[in-house]
Amino acid sequence: xxxxxxxxxxxxxxxxxxxxxxxxxxxxxxxxxxxxxxxxxxxxxxxxxxxxxxxxxxxxxxxxxxxxxxxxxxxxxxxxxxxxxxxxxxxxxxxxxxxxxxxxxxxxxxxxxxxxxxxxxxxxxxxxxxxxxxxxxxxxxxxxxxxxxxxxxxxxxxxxxxxxxxxxxxxxxxxxxxxxxxxxxxxxxxxxxxxxxxxxxxxxxxxxxxxxxxxxxxxxxxxxxxxxxxxxxxxxxxxxxxxxxxxxxxxxxxxxxxxxxxxxxxxxxxxxxxxxxxxxxxxxxxxxxxxxxxxxxxxxxxxxxxxxxxxxxxxxxxxxxxxxxxxxxxxxxxxxxxxxxxxx
Amino acid sequence: xxxxxxxxxxxxxxxxxxxxxxxxxxxxxxxxxxxxxxxxxxxxxxxxxxxxxxxxxxxxxxxxxxxxxxxxxxxxxxxxxxxxxxxxxxxxxxxxxxxxxxxxxxxxxxxxxxxxxxxxxxxxxxxxxxxxxxxxxxxxxxxxxxxxxxxxxxxxxxxxxxxxxxxxxxxxxxxxxxxxxxxxxxxxxxxxxxxxxxxxxxxxxxxxxxxxxxxxxxxxxxxxxxxxxxxxxxxxxxxxxxxxxxxxxxxxxxxxxxxxxxxxxxxxxxxxxxxxxxxxxxxxxxxxxxxxxxxxxxxxxxxxxxxxxxxxxxxxxxxxxxxxxxxxxxxxxxxxxxxxxxxxxxxxxxxxxxxxxxxxxxxxxxxxxxxxxxxxxxxxxxxxxxxxxxxxxxxxxxxxxxxxxxxxxxxxxxxxxx
Numbered sequence: 236x237x238x239x240x241x242x243x244x245x246x247x248x249x250x251x252x253x254x255x256x257x258x259x260x261x262x263x264x265x266x267x268x269x270x271x272x273x274x275x276x277x278x279x280x281x282x283x284x285x286x287x288x289x290x291x292x293x294x295x296x297x298x299x300x301x302x303x304x305x306x307x308x309x310x311x312x313x314x315x316x317x318x319x320x321x322x323x324x325x326x327x328x329x330x331x332x333x334x335x336x337x338x339x340x341x342x343x344x345x346x347x348x349x350x351x352x353x354x355x356x357x358x359x360x361x362x363x364x365x366x367x368x369x370x371x372x373x374x375x376x377x378x379x380x381x382x383x384x385x386x387x388x389x390x391x392x393x394x395x396x397x398x399x400x401x402x403x404x405x406x407x408x409x410x411x412x413x414x415x416x417x418x419x420x421x422x423x424x425x426x427x428x429x430x431x432x433x434x435x436x437x438x439x440x441x442x443x444x445x446x447x448x449x450x451x452x453x454x455x456x457x458x459x460x461x462x463x464x465x466x467x468x469x470x471x472x473x474x475x476x477x478x479x480x481x482x483x484x485x486x487x488x489x490x491x492x493x494x495x496x497x498x499x500x501x502x503x504x505x506x507x508x509x510x511x512x513x514x515x516x517x518x519x520x521x522x523x524x525x526x527x528x529x530x531x532x533x534x535x536x537x538x539x540x541x542x543x544x545x546x547x548x549x550x551x552x553x554x555x556x557x558x559x560x561x562x563x564x565x566x567x568x569x570x571x572x573x574x575x576x577x578x579x
Numbered sequence: 580x581x582x583x584x585x586x587x588x589x590x591x592x593x594x595x596x597x598x599x600x601x602x603x604x605x606x607x608x609x610x611x612x613x614x615x616x617x618x619x620x621x622x623x624x625x626x627x628x629x630x631x632x633x634x635x636x637x638x639x640x641x642x643x644x645x646x647x648x649x650x651x652x653x654x655x656x657x658x659x660x661x662x663x664x665x666x667x668x669x670x671x672x673x674x675x676x677x678x679x680x681x682x683x684x685x686x687x688x689x690x691x692x693x694x695x696x697x698x699x700x701x702x703x704x705x706x707x708x709x710x711x712x713x714x715x716x717x718x719x720x721x722x723x724x725x726x727x728x729x730x731x732x733x734x735x736x737x738x739x740x741x742x743x744x745x746x747x748x749x750x751x752x753x754x755x756x757x758x759x760x761x762x763x764x765x766x767x768x769x770x771x772x773x774x775x776x777x778x779x780x781x782x783x784x785x786x787x788x789x790x791x792x793x794x795x796x797x798x799x800x801x802x803x804x805x806x807x808x809x810x811x812x813x814x815x816x817x818x819x820x821x822x823x824x825x826x827x828x829x830x831x832x833x834x835x836x837x838x839x840x841x842x843x844x845x846x847x848x849x850x851x852x853x854x855x856x857x858x859x860x861x862x863x864x865x866x867x868x869x870x871x872x873x874x875x876x877x878x879x880x881x882x883x884x885x886x887x888x889x890x891x892x893x894x895x896x897x898x899x900x901x902x903x904x905x906x907x908x909x910x911x912x913x914x915x916x917x918x919x920x921x922x923x924x925x926x927x928x929x930x931x932x933x934x935x936x937x938x939x940x941x942x943x944x945x946x947x948x949x950x951x952x953x954x955x956x957x958x959x960x961x962x963x964x965x966x967x968x969x970x971x972x973x974x975x976x977x978x979x980x981x982x983x984x985x986x987x988x989x990x991x992x993x994x995x996x997x
Contacts, residue, residue, distance in 0.1 A: 273997060274952065276952070276995070280706075282705070283704075285941065288947070290707075292707055292708060308994075320988045326984075346967065346972075415834075429759055430818045523768035523822060523969070534959070534963065538770065540675075541681050545992050
């Protein structure tokens, strides 16, 4: 393609990307460097149905004057990034200086909001992604072997977990694992422990979220692998069979290498998706035991009443950086493969 | 926070009032042909007030719309910021009023009360620094729910009046083998857990901030005692308590699986009605004052009110019509038709059994939920940081220090601390 043609071809996408993705990210970044102007407090008497109290209120006029002078708020540099709610350099330094063992140090660090969320987010990502790949492939191979008349319905049912809205799916499962629900009550019966509750233990909550994550993402990898299996060259398979390769060997040395680009594709998408895990935490009301980076952003924007845009912006930027770091090995590998091939 | 003990007198005047001004509701709707747009939470009492306003004054207005949503807290600041604002009237509570006032989005109502306030008694007016900012019409608070039959069966006499007695009663019920987890409370991690902390902390006589400033002051003896009590209560609570809020606790209560509950007064009528539960549970449920704690003498609860406010960014005539319509709703007829939907602060209210808990809690002199502008940030910090303590991973002092540190970061970002 000529450069000029390529330019005109890509222009609409490029414009949309700049307007709706690149510029907002820049704006979020700028926002994350600022904190709000000072709130001028004055003490006044508040009266209501329950009597009078002396309380502070915001002096609107004085605060408005400050706001008009600096519409963006006070410049804070990277202060929001390094405070306790985010990278917490000060707290980590202190923990390093005051703790004696690695265990105590990690205990302290994992008590900090950002690192606690990062710990769950990474665990979730690195457990869910490989399981989704493996089970998805297994399901695809299984469905591919089915007689023709069963294929349609089986594919439909295998896709169900993805069709159900994550929030609804997690709610249904939540009610089932509740101590009063069918799974929760059965477990109590089997274990003979009336106070056993899946929702009251950090470990069980993590396992529940991870199992849900795998369950809801399998259809995606299944359908991609299934499509890929249709393109496995019959000649190569026959040749392998004639050479006496077993089923397993054919799978290992013919099918999987053929599907490798799809593995890379699914890994990329899954790493990105899982790193931003959010809905299951809200759906399972699991924020007591598991918080993710996206949950922190949600909490900053929603729960504090007047939203903390700077904090939310900083966590968003850190999430983007996190995704970039996660994807870089895969991207570097793909790029190397590409350049190696093109030199032939 | 200095509290002139007007509380008992004025609250009870409102709660117990009989139809004194019953004739003052000849629906004065103010300027005609205005657009009246109301935003409010979504529960029966709020619908009753907004509905009565529409019935009275919808005809005189060019347009009358109501948006009832439980998500109102999240949309109201954005909706009231533009000029003209999306809504003229907003039905708020203590905490949500502060959220709107922080951004300067409300107008003082002094003149409007003068002109259209015939139905409104002085104790309903929320005045801040001399300006009327809202008109309250109903009260709410947390308080104790008990199952008298189960207490009796366990050999507990009377209704527990202190948290220490609550613990004894819970132990007696467990020891008698009636229930393993006789207690329910709203301690879902987040807003609810922090609110439970607030009630016990105020009950211990604590205050949240250094007077006149936004410096937090919760890491003290009262704070530690509060968390220790919370941990003892959790021993007797349902194992899933950290994910339970009002809907879950009400369901457990109605299923007859709890004997002692700390729940919202506004759940009282839902529990005492003839839906969702058995005769056994309903007839033996008694609503009592929130218990006191640690030898102090005020109930451990936060008093709340719901009331209406008028947006700053709308034309004066529209504000007048909106205020007049909402004020017209606060009449004895509306209250009579919805008597059990709330603990009304409006004339004509006859307190029923569902109101007994809130009335007794207010009478006992419980504190109102603090209306300082930075309280939302502290509340949020507590909600997120106390969960480690509740799981036994942290000491009370560490949890309180963490909450203060998290609050400081947020308050610095919001401009309350420098």
